[in-house]
Amino acid sequence: MVRLTPELIEDSFQYINPVREYELCLRGYKIGLIENLGATLNQFDTIDFSDNEIRRLDGFPLMTKIKTLLFNNNKIQFVGQNLNECLPNIESLTLINNNIEELTEIDNLSSLKSLKYLTLLRNPVAALKHYRLYTIYRIPSLRVLDFKRIRDKEREEAKKLYKGKKLKKSEVPRTFIPGEQLDKLSLNQAGGDSAQKQQKADRVQPSKEDIDAIRLAISQAKSIEEIEQLNAMLRSGIIPSHLKQKVTGNSAKTNESMVEDE
Numbered sequence: 001m002v003r004l005t006p007e008l009i010e011d012s013f014q015y016i017n018p019v020r021e022y023e024l025c026l027r028g029y030k031i032g033l034i035e036n037l038g039a040t041l042n043q044f045d046t047i048d049f050s051d052n053e054i055r056r057l058d059g060f061p062l063m064t065k066i067k068t069l070l071f072n073n074n075k076i077q078f079v080g081q082n083l084n085e086c087l088p089n090i091e092s093l094t095l096i097n098n099n100i101e102e103l104t105e106i107d108n109l110s111s112l113k114s115l116k117y118l119t120l121l122r123n124p125v126a127a128l129k130h131y132r133l134y135t136i137y138r139i140p141s142l143r144v145l146d147f148k149r150i151r152d153k154e155r156e157e158a159k160k161l162y163k164g165k166k167l168k169k170s171e172v173p174r175t176f177i178p179g180e181q182l183d184k185l186s187l188n189q190a191g192g193d194s195a196q197k198q199q200k201a202d203r204v205q206p207s208k209e210d211i212d213a214i215r216l217a218i219s220q221a222k223s224i225e226e227i228e229q230l231n232a233m234l235r236s237g238i239i240p241s242h243l244k245q246k247v248t249g250n251s252a253k254t255n256e257s258m259v260e261d262e
Contacts, residue, residue, distance in 0.1 A: 047066065051073045087112065
């Protein structure tokens with residue numbers, strides 16, 4: 001694994017992204033631990049940590065300017081507590097294809113009071129019963145979960161299901177103790193690494209249809225927030241079916257018009 005050093009941060013690609021945010025790209029370095037981010041001097045709006053080996057979402061200094069963090073294709077299993085103290089203004093967090101398993105990690109994310117967009121697709125936790133309703137209830141600031149806008153009906157259903165209920169002992173958020181999970185991680189490392197390699201092998205690049213769908217959606221977007229979400233979809237390679245259907249429908253209309261003109 002590679003250490004995230006001040007030198008690596010300084011030498012990494014820095015640019016203005018499509019939504020006019022100053023972004024630091026730390027993709028694909030095989031970084032295993034979040035550290036030394038004080039070297040960024042709190043000047044970035046977005047940091048992309050995709051395609052690394054990070055296992056824990058913690059280790060941040062106070063970063064008041066950060067609005068977006070991308071952690072696609074890592075090995076994150078644990079979420080640190082009190083993240084809001086370090087990331088008070090974060091609005092978008094993308095954690096596609098990680099190893100988050102427990103709803104207790106959702107509880108830890110609930111400290112992020114400004115969080116509006118959260119993506120946990122391809123995490124074991126996303127397959128749990130009532131995962132979506134639980135996440136909506138625990139993080140009331142969310143507007144979009146897994147690229148799907150949260151409806152008022154879902155918020156009401158989540159309140160009915162969880163309001164006034166106490167968490168079971170097994171669901172109470174645990175405080176991280178250094179070294180506590182090392183044995184478990186060592187035992188699962190071989191199997192986890194194999195699964196990660198298989199997931200990477202199965203992962204495909206966005207097709208021309210996907211790219212066309214995103215371009216069409218961006219051209220019809222009515223706000224910066226929509227463009228930001230579409231940009232995140234394109235990076236992750238996961239394009240909702242309703243966007244593809246729009247492209248198919250427009251293509252069909254175009255073909256019909258051509259036939260009529262002939």
